[in-house]
Amino acid sequence: MQSDVFYAEKKPIWQSTLGALGLAVLMVAGTFLGLDPVISFTLIIFFFVLLVGGVLLLPYAYHPMEFRVDDGGMEVRARGQATRILWTQLEEVRIVQAPGRAKGDWLMAWPKQAPMQLPYRMYHPEWRSEHAAVKVCELGAFKEDAETIKAAVRGSAGPLWNDSTSMR
DSSP, X not given: OOEEEEEBOOOOHHHHHHHHHHHHHHHHHHHHHTXXXXXXXXXXXXXXXXXXHHHHHXXXXXXXXXXXXXSSEEEEXXXXXXXXXXXXXXXXXXXXXXXTTOOSEEEEEEESSSSOOOOOOTTSOEEETTTTEEEEEEGGGBSSOHHHHHHHHHHHHGGGBOOOOSOO
């Protein structure tokens, strides 16, 4: 069983790091230059928030989201957890334009029995009740273009694939 694997872009963590370091330098300089204690305390709290945010971003920076498609189904891996959807659970698969204000294309899957029970995890497939379908992933997050991912999914999904680009 051959599988195609697609990786999301890594998050640009260096920007956050430079911002946090700049704020740390500003805090130290403020302490030695006699900056107002209220401003120094505010800067310390802001630095702490940036530090916590940077630490939370580390898993995304070093282990980007992964989308795997094979003859058995589709799998999304993110944040150390995987969600797999088998072809036998599905009725139809297609790439659609994101509805409303969302941008880009989504890989959507319509299950044989709705609603499909999926664990709630950030950056993982999610049940979209307004479409009675599963939003598998946003294609704009990946390094590869949508056509490459489309070809891989079409080849693995077989008769489940639908070339339509609109919601059902």
